[in-house]
Amino acid sequence: MKVKLLSYTPEPEKLVATAAKLCYSSSDIESLRDGLTEDKISGFIDMLASIGHESVMEHVCFTFGVEGISRACSHQLVRHRIASYSQKSQRYVNENGFEFITPPAIEEVPEAKEEYDRVISEITESYEKLVKLLTDKHIEEFTAQGLDEKSARSKASKLANEDARFILPNACETKIVVTMNVRSLFNFFRHRCCNRAQWEIRAVANEMLRLCLEVAPHIFSHAGPSCVAEGKCPEGKMSCGKMKEVKEYFSAMKAK
Structure with missing residues (x-):
């Protein structure tokens, strides 16, 4: 902090x-x-x-x-x-590999810390997967509408972040x-x-x-x-x- x-x-x-x-x-x-x-x-x-x-x-x-x-x-x-x-916006800023806060009480219990880190790792992996899947989806839609690839990717990544952030934890x-x-x-x-x-x-x-x-x-x-x-x-x-x-x-x- x-x-x-x-x-x-x-x-x-x-x-x-x-x-x-x-x-x-x-x-x-x-x-x-x-x-x-x-x-x-x-x-x-x-x-x-x-x-x-x-x-x-x-x-x-x-x-x-x-x-x-x-x-x-x-x-x-x-x-x-x-x-x-x-x-800092989770809509406009990609949270791949996001930093997270660990409560001291969890830090003090090895088993709790291990479980906490495991869940955070799973969420990180799922978030990154969702961002990719949604980005690909939106790029396809935008290019079909006539946008060039660079513009389509920029617009698609923002929309992907917007929805993928729903699974991010309070620990973020x-x-x-x-x-x-x-x-x-x-x-x-x-x-x-x-x-x-x-x-x-x-x-x-x-x-x-x-x-x-x-x-x-x-x-x-x-x-x-x-x-x-x-x-x-x-x-x-x-x-x-x-x-x-x-x-x-x-x-x-x-x-x-």
């Missing part, structure tokens, strides 16, 4: 503080912005967090490149709707570019940094938070799973029961 911060709104903390101060001031925007020191910015962000004024966080966006995750993980990621996503590796505003990131971290989240997307979320902290430490000092961000666990009987350990983990992350 690889997570990289590709881009972010310049001077994110200063922008948030400027937008927030504007709500309570008759001064012009440039004057508000120029009057902000680092201490004033951090103090204002702390105040915003204490009163739950998160709308001003929407002015700041972060864009991440995520690679080496499974389709099972990306399906969870795109459920976070206030965001923008661009993902994918790549995705994600853009979220800070308010959406807060929500994402509350849900996905939690121990109750699936292991893979939790690892992605934790790394995204670590990268955000490098750029905007004051803003994201208030981010994390619910037990960290809100001081309480909303999971009830389904709680992991490790609030102390979780808080220590994120405190250490934010101290770096």
